[in-house]
Amino acid sequence: xxxxxxxxxxxxxxxxxxxxxxxxxxxxxxxxxxxxxxxxxxxxxxxxxxxxxxxxxxxxxxxxxxxxxxxxxxxxxxxxxxxxxxxxxxxxxxxxxxxxxxxxxxxxxxxxxxxxxxxxxxxxxxxxxxxxxxxxxxxxxxxxxxxxxxxxxxxxxxxxxxxxxxxxxxxxxxxxxxxxxxxxxxxxxxxxxxxxxxxxxxxx
Amino acid sequence: xxxxxxxxxxxxxxxxxxxxxxxxxxxxxxxxxxxxxxxxxxxxxxxxxxxxxxxxxxxxxxxxxxxxxxxxxxxxxxxxxxxxxxxxxxxxxxxxxxxxxxxxxxxxxxxxxxxxxxxxxxxxxxxxxxxxxxxxxxxxxxxxxxxxxxxxxxxxxxxxxxxxxxxxxxxxxxxxxxxxxxxxxxxxxxxxxxxxxxxxxxxxxxxxxxxxxxxxxxxxxxxxxxxxxxxxxxxxxxxxxxxxxxxxxxxxxxxxxxxxxxxxxxxxxxxxxxxxxxxxxxxxxxxxxxxxxxxxxxxxxxxxxxxxxxxxxxxxxxxxxxxxxxxxxxxxxxxxxxxxxxxxxxxxxxxxxxxxxxxxxxxxxxxxxxxxxxxxxxxxxxxxxxxxxxxxxxxxxxxxxxxxxxxxxxxxxxxxxxxxxxxxxxxxxxxxxxxxxxxxxxxxxxxxxxxxxxxxxxxxxxxxxxxx
Ligand code: SF4
Numbered sequence: 001x002x003x004x005x006x007x008x009x010x011x012x013x014x015x016x017x018x019x020x021x022x023x024x025x026x027x028x029x030x031x032x033x034x035x036x037x038x039x040x041x042x043x044x045x046x047x048x049x050x051x052x053x054x055x056x057x058x059x060x061x062x063x064x065x066x067x068x069x070x071x072x073x074x075x076x077x078x079x080x081x082x083x084x085x086x087x088x089x090x091x092x093x094x095x096x097x098x099x100x101x102x103x104x105x106x107x108x109x110x111x112x113x114x115x116x117x118x119x120x121x122x123x124x125x126x127x128x129x130x131x132x133x134x135x136x137x138x139x140x141x142x143x144x145x146x147x148x149x150x151x152x153x154x155x156x157x158x159x160x161x162x163x164x165x166x167x168x169x170x171x172x173x174x175x176x177x178x179x180x181x182x183x184x185x186x187x188x189x190x191x192x193x194x195x196x197x198x199x200x201x202x203x204x
Numbered sequence: 205x206x207x208x209x210x211x212x213x214x215x216x217x218x219x220x221x222x223x224x225x226x227x228x229x230x231x232x233x234x235x236x237x238x239x240x241x242x243x244x245x246x247x248x249x250x251x252x253x254x255x256x257x258x259x260x261x262x263x264x265x266x267x268x269x270x271x272x273x274x275x276x277x278x279x280x281x282x283x284x285x286x287x288x289x290x291x292x293x294x295x296x297x298x299x300x301x302x303x304x305x306x307x308x309x310x311x312x313x314x315x316x317x318x319x320x321x322x323x324x325x326x327x328x329x330x331x332x333x334x335x336x337x338x339x340x341x342x343x344x345x346x347x348x349x350x351x352x353x354x355x356x357x358x359x360x361x362x363x364x365x366x367x368x369x370x371x372x373x374x375x376x377x378x379x380x381x382x383x384x385x386x387x388x389x390x391x392x393x394x395x396x397x398x399x400x401x402x403x404x405x406x407x408x409x410x411x412x413x414x415x416x417x418x419x420x421x422x423x424x425x426x427x428x429x430x431x432x433x434x435x436x437x438x439x440x441x442x443x444x445x446x447x448x449x450x451x452x453x454x455x456x457x458x459x460x461x462x463x464x465x466x467x468x469x470x471x472x473x474x475x476x477x478x479x480x481x482x483x484x485x486x487x488x489x490x491x492x493x494x495x496x497x498x499x500x501x502x503x504x505x506x507x508x509x510x511x512x513x514x515x516x517x518x519x520x521x522x523x524x525x526x527x528x529x530x531x532x533x534x535x536x537x538x539x540x541x542x543x544x545x546x547x548x549x550x551x552x553x554x555x556x557x558x559x560x561x562x563x564x565x566x567x568x569x570x571x572x573x574x575x576x577x578x579x580x581x582x583x584x585x586x587x588x589x590x591x592x593x594x595x596x597x598x599x600x601x602x603x604x605x606x607x608x609x610x611x612x613x614x615x616x617x618x619x620x621x622x623x624x625x626x627x628x629x630x631x632x633x634x635x636x637x638x639x640x641x642x643x644x645x646x647x648x649x650x651x652x653x654x655x656x657x658x659x660x661x662x663x664x665x666x667x668x669x670x671x672x
Contacts, residue, residue: 084354113356165229
C-alpha cells in the first residue's frame with residue numbers, strides 16, 4: 001500500500017446522495033485483471049451520455065479535472081456492493097482522498113486498505129466547500145493525515161480528520177496489514193486451539 | 205468483575221467470544237470461523253499468490269460459484285461470454301489450488317452463496333462468518349455475526365483466519381404484533397428502510413426482535429437480515445431460538461448428534477440479556493405495514509403499493525430533493541403517479557433476498573392456474589431449492605404460467621452473468637437493489653416481494669397482491 005501523509009490538490013465535486021458502488025464501477029467491469037488498471041472504469045456509465053461519449057457536463061470530465069486527486073462527495077458515498085473494484089477505480093484514476101458527510105462502511109474499510117483516505121466532514125461544511133469551489137474552482141484543499149487536519153481554502157475553517165488511530169497508523173506508514181497481523185500469530189494459534197477444542201465441528 | 209455481569213447484547217456476547225485481542229488504538233482482532241468465497245474473490249487469491257501464501261485454514265473456507273454462472277446450462281461453456289466463462293474457470297482453479305471445498309457450477313449443492321451457506325449448515329448460531337459480498341449480513345439471521353468484506357480483508361482472512369474490526373454500535377428493530385395478509389419480510393424491510401433511510405443504520409449492527417420476528421420462519425429472517433445492508437447496517441442479526449435449532453439440526457456442516465446438546469446449550473446463552481441496552485431503538489407495528497414497492501433508485505424510495513410517486517419538491521432536504529428528481533427522470537415517472545397499475549416489461553423472481561423455497565411457494569400460490577402477461581423469469585436460489593420446487597410441483601406452476609424456469613445463480617440481481625433487463629425496460633424484481641444500472645444499463649427496477657412479483661406478472665403492471 002502506498003503511504004499517505006499529506007495531499008494538496010484542487011477538488012472535483014461529484015454530486016449525488018447514496019452514490020453506490022455500482023455507479024462508481026458498474027458490475028460488468030469487475031472481471032478485469034487489476035494489472036490493466038481500473039481507472040478507465042471510474043464512474044463509467046454516469047460519466048457518459050447515451051451515445052457512450054464522455055459527457056462534458058460531468059465534473060470529472062471538465063478541463064483540468066484530471067489533475068485533481070481529491071473528490072468531494074455527498075451522503076452515503078460508496079454504499080451498496082462490497083466490491084473493492086470501486087476503490088481500485090478511484091485509486092487507479094489517481095484519487096487519493098474522498099471528502100464527504102458519510103460513507104458506506106465496507107467502502108470505508110476498503111479505501112483504508114488501499115491508501116485512499118476517506119474524510120468525514122459534516123453535510124453543512126461539505127455544502128460550504130462545494131459553494132466555495134463553485135466560485136473558486138482552482139482552490140486547493142490539503143488532507144494532512146500526519147496532523148489529522150483537513151485544511152480548507154479561503155475563510156473556511158480547518159477541520160480535524162477522524163479516522164481510528166489504528167487505520168491512520170497503517171496508512172501513514174503504508175503498512176502491510178497481513179504482515180503486521182502475522183506478528184500476533186502465536187496469540188491467534190492459542191486462541192484457535194482453544195476454540196477448536198469446544199467446536200471440533202468447525203473445521204471438519 | 206461487576207463489569208462482566210453487566211447485561212450484554214447478543215452482538216457483544218458473540219463479539220467477545222471471538223476477540224483475540226484489542227489493539228490499543230481501538231479495533232479488535234476477531235477470529236473468523238468461516239469464510240465464503242465466490243468468483244468475485246479472485247483478487248484475494250491473486251494477492252495470496254503474490255505473497256507466496258496459501259489459505260491457512262482451508263477447512264473453514266467454502267467456495268460457491270454464483271455471481272457469474274449461466275442460468276441456462278451448467279458448464280462454463282454455457283456462459284454468456286468467454287470473459288464470463290473465464291471467471292467461473294478461474295474460481296475452480298483457485299479453489300483447487302487453495303484446497304478449498306467448493307460447490308462449483310455442476311455441484312448439486314451450488315447456489316447463491318447466502319442461500320447455500322444456511323442450507324448446508326455452514327451458517328450457524330454464534331459464529332463469525334465473512335464473505336467478500338455485502339449481503340453476507342443475510343447469514344446473521346441464524347444468530348451469527350456475518351458481514352461483507354472487501355478483497356484486501358478477504359486476503360487477510362485467508363492468510364490469518366482473522367480480521368481487524370471496530371465494534372459497531374447496536375440498533376434494535378422491534379416489529380410488534382403480526383403482519384397483515386400479503387405482507388412479507390421483504391415488505392417489512394422496505395418499510396424500515398423508507399423510515400430510517402438508506403444510511404439510517406450506518407455504523408450499527410441491527411438486531412431484529414418482536415413478535416413478528418419470533419413468529420417468522422428462518423427464510424423470512426434471512427430476508428430481513430439480507431436487506432439490513434440496504435439500510436447501511438454493518439450486520440443484521442436475529443436471536444437463535446427453537447425455530448433456529450430445528451432449522452439447523454442435521455445439516456451437513458452443523459454439529460453432529462453427539463455434539464448437538466452442548467452446542468444448543470451454548471447457543472441459548474447468546475441471546476441479548478433482557479435488560480441489555482441498545483444504542484438505538486426503532487419500533488414498527490406489523491399491522492401498519494402494507495405490501496411495498498420502490499419508485500426510485502435507492503431502496504429507501506419505497507412506499508405502499510396503494511401509494512403514489514412522491515413529489516420531490518415537497519422534500520425538506522435539498523440533497524434528497526435533487527436525488528429524487530434525478531431518480532424520477534431515470535425511472536421515467538411523474539410525481540403523483542399511482543404505483544398500482546404502472547406498466548411493466550419484465551418480472552424477475554430470484555436473488556439472495558427472495559429465492560428460497562418459501563419465496564417460490566408464495567409466488568406459485570398466486571400464479572396457480574394463471575398466465576403471465578409479460579416476460580417473467582424465476583431463478584431459484586440454489587440447486588437444492590430448484591430440485592425441491594420441482595419435486596413439489598412448483599416448477600410446473602411457474603412453467604404453466606409462462607415463466608422461464610432457470611438454473612440457480614445471482615442472475616438478473618446484479619446482471620453480471622449476462623442476464624439483464626434491457627435499457628429503458630421496467631422490471632418488478634424480488635432482488636435488493638434498485639440502483640441505476642444495477643440490472644443492466646438503463647434498466648428500471650421496482651423492488652417487491654415474491655408474491656407481489658407474481659401478481660405483477662399476471663396483470664403486466666404493479667399490482668396489490670391482496671387484490672388478485
Ligand atoms: S443474489 Fe444479488 S445481492 Fe445476492 S449475492 Fe448475488 S449478486 Fe449479490
